[in-house]
Amino acid sequence: MFAIFRKEISDFFSSFTGYIVIVVFLLFNSLFMWVFPGEWNILESGYAGLDTLFFLSPWVFLFLVPAVTMKTFAEEKRLGTIELIFTRPVTEREIIWGKYFASVILVLLALLPCLIYYFSVFNLGETPGNLDRGGTWGAFIGLFFLAAIYASAGIFASSLTDNQVVAFIVAVLLSFVLYSGFDSFAYLPGLKKLDEFVINLGINEHYKSISRGVLDIRDIAYFLAVIVIFNEATRLVLLSRKWKKKH
Amino acid sequence: MKNNQGSKNIKVKSWLQFILTVAVVIIIASLSSLVRIRLDLTEDRRYTLSDPTVKILNDLRNDIYIQVYLDGEMPIPLKRLRRSVQEMLDEFRIASGRRVDYEFINPAAVKDVKQREAQFQILSDKGLSPVYAQAPDDEGGLSTKMIFPGMIINYNGIEIPVNFLKNNQAISYEQNILH
Structure with a gap:
């Protein structure tokens, strides 16, 4: 697993992918938070809070994380190198988790520089340190878990096809449904009785809950469960190659 | 083959x-929703029972019975409020050694209009203030509903009304920090 993890990481940084993802993420957030005037601007808002970051990031990640993961299996399938990996003494699970952790680490690397925002706002407040610390740290953790789910959904989408564009679009769609789709489903007339349950299936509810600054075991269990389910689904797709061959 | x-x-x-x-x-x-493990990162421990609260709950001699009039069909923010109230009451219950008991009542459950009106009247006489919320009804249209986001605490034969929302002009649901 570790070998695959290392290979993926070095892939990210030997090509442009890794750098571009990190730079685009930071550039986008920084511009909206500090430069562009408007409702997102922190300096204009007058409040020492990072709400902008935690509102925008799920949407930025919605496009960036699939861009990171779309390559993972689709590219290997197209080039046929996937067969090489399968001949190695590694299980499907090890391949998936290796690639998965590589993608998550890349997201984490994009997220880490955001701590600069934290310290800036922390010190810029009229009373320095006047910042909802618990809520902010909670939101950082929530954001990380959210991106981690996007990554597992993205890898699943990538395993379905050998076309990277298709993988990207499917991944964006999946992540979007997970993030805010369930909230909208809950308003369907037919689901009126179940609306609370349906909302709890979506990421948004748990993300908001963690953003309050309370790490609840239920929210963390939700995030981990979704990640494991997607990675298991990916494994199923990978295993399907064995039963499709007809001799 | x-x-x-x-x-x-x-x-x-x-x-x-x-x-x-x-x-x-x-x-x-x-299963993890059955155990209640949570780490409160906020500085003022907004979501954790404070020591004085725990002490009061521990020292209770008689049972407390709480009736919460927040049940039935309602907009999602109010459902969320209902859930956080329930969670809080659950924690009270555990901290008090099951001295606190509660019940959720839907004041609009009575079909008969007159009885319902009477029920609403009793509630407002007791000191609960209603809010008006737009809620989709069974026919697919919107209807304005009267909702009492509040509870009545019975202790030693005394009834104390508690309203969850402070200002009632517009429904500001986001006031979950009222406890």
Whole structure:
């Protein structure tokens, strides 16, 4: 697993992918938070809070994380190198988790520089340190878990096809449904009785809950469960190659 | 022929493995909602019972009975409020050694209009203030509903009304920090 993890990481940084993802993420957030005037601007808002970051990031990640993961299996399938990996003494699970952790680490690397925002706002407040610390740290953790789910959904989408564009679009769609789709489903007339349950299936509810600054075991269990389910689904797709061959 | 059967076995096996793992994960995840482990990162411990509260609850001699009039069909923010109230009351219950008991009542459950009006009148006489919320009804239209986001605490034969929302002009649901 570790070998695959290392290979993926070095892939990210030997090509442009890794750098571009990190730079685009930071550039986008920084511009909206500090430069562009408007409702997102922190300096204009007058409040020492990072709400902008935690509102925008799920949407930025919605496009960036699939861009990171779309390559993972689709590219290997197209080039046929996937067969090489399968001949190695590694299980499907090890391949998936290796690639998965590589993608998550890349997201984490994009997220880490955001701590600069934290310290800036922390010190810029009229009373320095006047910042909802618990809520902010909670939101950082929530954001990380959210991106981690996007990554597992993205890898699943990538395993379905050998076309990277298709993988990207499917991944964006999946992540979007997970993030805010369930909230909208809950308003369907037919689901009126179940609306609370349906909302709890979506990421948004748990993300908001963690953003309050309370790490609840239920929210963390939700995030981990979704990640494991997607990675298991990916494994199923990978295993399907064995039963499709007809001799 | 034999090969074909072998690949079919693998298919069944991998599907079984997948379904089993997913089932186990879902069961573990839903079991985790039974244990209440939470880490409060906020500085003022907004979401944790304070020591004085725990002490008061510990020293209770008589039972407290709480009636919460927040139940039935209502907009989602109010449902969320209902859930956080329930969670808080659950924690009170545990901290007090089951001295606190509560019940959720839907004041609009009575079909008869007159009885319902009377019920509403009793509630407002007791000191609960209603809010008006737009809620989709069964016919698919919107209807304005009267909702009493509040509770009545019975202790030693005394009834104390508590309203969850402070200002009632517009429904500011986001006032979950009222406790």
